[in-house]
Ligand SMILES: Nc1ncnc2c1ncn2[C@@H]1O[C@H](COP(=O)(O)OP(=O)(O)OP(=O)(O)O)[C@@H](O)[C@H]1O
């Protein structure tokens with residue numbers, strides 16, 4: 001069994017008296033490509049914020065790279081891509097190069113300056129996502145899909161061991177979604193980057209993921225794409241259907 | 252035309268101070284504009300006014316002479332920390348901090364000014380700037396602020412830029428965003444205090460934002476925008492001070508109007524480039 005990259009033991013999380021996650025247990029072993037699916041409001045983004053340390057669980061234990069999250073020091077091992085195509089300030093006057101460089105800031109540390117080798121690292125990350133032609137364009141002048149590639153490059157520039165992506169393909173056209181998954185697949189296979197991907201495109205995701213997890217307040221399914229595809233409609237409606245009845249059913 | 256500025260000490264100090272603030276005001280202004288904090292600069296300038304009024308009052312009451320710039324600076328720094336505290340108290344209504352601090356600043360100013368027996372020419376200079384107000388002591392204080400600001404921005408450039416571009420990402424990657432932000436706000440308050448003698452309380456935020464607004468239209472990337480803003484800031488300050496002196500107008504007014512002119516030119520330039528491109532494509 002390979003080393004676990006993320007471990008969650010009995011996680012409970014409440015937002016102002018509203019229980020969001022109940023008894024979530026799960027593990028991502030190294031090298032997996034895990035797809036996280038579930039209905040809107042099911043708690044996917046919340047789960048990711050817990051892993052990133054933006055929120056703290058009420059109960060339970062989170063480990064990153066086998067270290068309890070409170071003691072985990074190597075944030076640069078985690079690359080995060082959020083749903084930026086929608087939320088980021090499109091007018092921000094920065095070039096692709098400048099945006100990708102911000103990925104290195106924390107790793108370099110305080111009182112250190114970018115050297116030539118760092119610039120080469122930034123360009124290499126931009127090349128990996130096929131955006132070298134746009135390296136010195138303002139990010140605001142790019143299409144949504146191109147911007148998303150830039151954010152992947154920002155995560156890649158640290159050579160992360162785990163990439164977490166929260167609905168990265170919202171607003172990206174079909175052809176580019178496919179190219180996007182191919183890029184993730186390549187990074188997963190060639191560089192052994194463990195992937196955790198939140199998405200509503202279950203169709204295309206099942207082609208690339210090695211594991212699929214369904215989350216609706218608690219984990220409803222954890223298996224491989226074949227098992228997921230063979231789920232009956234009844235099972236699926238249980239996951240996606242009405243969260244209220246699901247909770248009632250459990251209680 | 253520049254001869255007077257070389258000949259007379261007081262003009263020389265004004266001119267040199269102008270050159271310094273023409274650099275640091277737009278330098279910080281670039282971060283202020285992209286982080287949408289322009290109004291914070293405005294409220295801090297009013298708190299600085301309260302500090303200056305306090306200084307003038309103490310001068311009058313205690314018959315001591317010290318530069319009110321010091322009390323202005325102290326109030327500005329305290330105000331900047333106050334804004335941050337309020338922003339964390341009203342997490343979902345962060346902009347509330349601005350009117351609270353601004354009105355406190357104006358309220359205190361009114362009280363201090365009346366205790367000090369009303370308006371005088373000194374105060375007028377603090378409101379709109381003055382070409383004859385910079386003493387050697389003031390200049391040395393402003394020069395120290397210049398060194399501190401440029402030094403800290405150089406050292407923390409990458410953190411400040413990362414924070415400005417994407418605060419959430421900066422936090423996740425482990426940057427101490429709260430501390431960096433506080434450092435930034437304190438620097439802003441120092442720059443405001445330094446700029447007040449030349450441009451005045453009411454126009455200081457204009458010198459921090461107008462050159463940036465102009466540069467933003469025509470630059471590629473953040474660094475280029477920063478350098479262009481400084482260039483525009485310098486042009487505004489130099490032409491503004493010299494013309495203000497010869498026309499006997501407070502330099503705050505002339506500096507800001509030059510900055511407005513540059514802004515209009517940059518908007519026009521972008522428009523005309525756009526329409527020629529469209530014509531070419533058609
Ligand atoms: N800051 C917040 N304060 C209070 N409740 C919140 C907050 N953020 C999210 N929630 C609630 O937590 C629940 C889970 O939200 P979350 O964003 O994790 O869902 P999600 O699975 O990511 O949904 P989606 O598919 O729509 O992105 C929702 O019911 C939401 O209303």
Ligand SMILES: [Mg+2]
Nearest residue numbers: 044045046166
């Ligand atoms: Mg979500």
